[in-house]
Amino acid sequence: MLSIRDLRVEFESPHGLIMPVDSVDMDILDKETFTIIGESGCGKSLLANSLLGLLPRDAKVSGKVHIDGEEILSLKKKEWRRIRGNKIGLVFQNPSASLNPVFNMHGHLYETLKYSNKPSSRDKMVSLLKKTGIKNPLRRLSQYPHQLSGGMKQRFAIALGIATDPDILIADEPTNGLDVTVKLKIVQMLSKLHSERSILLITHDLNVAYNLSDKIAVMYAGELVEIAPVNSFFEKPIHPYSSQLLVSHPEKEMLPIPGFTPQLTQRPQGCRFHPRCALASRKCKHEHPGLEKIEGERYVRCFACA
């Protein structure tokens, strides 16, 4: 369905070339929910935006991204419209900022449907709102973003994301900033959408990842360090960062990972995680590990555990 090979996003900065997304390889299968987890600033959102050609002008993107066999990174500026919405839908992380304050729900939905050549009838809109669990859909259509609660805005943002019926929906931190009960409802709603299309979920919430995903990828300092099916990942994480991530979870022992995420300009030589890793050897300090297949569908980027 979606295959990403050697995807890099680079920026020119006063401190030299920085690479917030570095050699990402991954595949998302049909109707699969693929989750990228990682700390803030590890490059998750940039990765998502690069799949839609939405990076700032000074970003350099390289690599290959195929969707249904078509390579999209080499598309011209005008051709991206064909991909956006129709092939890949994107739900942004902060619905308060990603909804235009001067248009009501009807306005948002109407033009989105219209310009993706979908029927823009009121019935269609109502069914989209119902699907995302919005009550009183007819009344809601005439309301503006500032008149909606945070959870409602998130539901609506998701409704907009699926309005164009994309093959893949990218949901960037869909539960960010929501309180626990609302979060639970959004997760329930997303899990219903799950069977309809592929979803690329981006989150730092392990609970959300556990409940929604088929596959998990862990991102650290711009790279994927582990990819695994959800059950085996939570049973036995392999990469030292993954296992520390799981024990740092508040519901477990809440052991923080020692040290800090490296800054973009000061990434360590060798394995990027070695300064914080208990298993680090001489080799880890000097050589950069590749993402290796270890068993079945599991991939890991680590000398100590591969």
Add this chain to the structure above:
Amino acid sequence: MFAYLIRRVLFLVPTLLLVSIISFSIIHIAPGDPAELLLTGPDGVADPQVVEEFRNEMGFDQPFYVQYGTWLMQVLSGDLGYSYMTDQPVSKAILHNFGATFKLAVASMLFTLLIAIPGGIIAALAKDTWKDDLSRFFSLFGVSIPNFWQGYLMILVFALFLDILPVGGYGDGGDLYHMILPALTLGTSSAAVLMRLMRSSLLDVLDHDYILSARARGLPEYIVIGKHALKNAFIPVITMMGLSFGYLLNGSVIIETVFAWPGIGNLMVSSIYSRDYPMIQGTLLFVAGIFVLINLLVDISYAYLDPRLRYDKRNN
């Protein structure tokens, strides 16, 4: 919304009252005696006895607040009084001169908008290119050169050297031919300011997530810019437009003088020179009213552009 409008219109009353009190006070503090000025003919100052009688007759010898009270009662009954100088009804003079100012203001505003809105949009979309530089140059030029100097320069070039436009005057009831030069002159500086504002406002809006989000949904670029970005970017621009138009409607004394345009600015200044109290009060009151009304229109347009500013109960 309707209740809000009613409230705003009612708010006009205390505003105008305050304006009239302040202007009335200032005129009476200022030196100069209308009785003497009026009765001074070619033969010099009139007989003090006559001046005194005239003062008495006109009520100039009354205390200031009595004079104000008399004037106010008269205005409340719908009569702005008569000019001391010409005996013409004040309201008639105002309407006549305001017509001229209004024509000029509309023409200047059209010129301003035609330059500033597309110019600002192009500058923002082509940020840091030669188009942006060109617009920056025009803006700097427009705000830097004084209006009167530009006016004379235009007269020099278009009226004297090229001889394609008139030097000044109102022509046949303020026709387009006579209006071009003053309108261009007045429009230049407001266009310069408005163009910068349009540019910065649009650039600011383009940075928002909802623009990225609109693109992510596959909307064509002309909808993203033309609808999503511009509707938000116009909000501050409309305020500025309203203010500019308000100033234009109050009549530019300088430009009306340079081009001999019989507008409300000219009327106000000449009535101040001659201490023509009813005329001064009348024009000031009128001009203040216009300004407040323009601001009201700006507020109404806000509510149209920005639903967050719609003053109704459902907002909360």
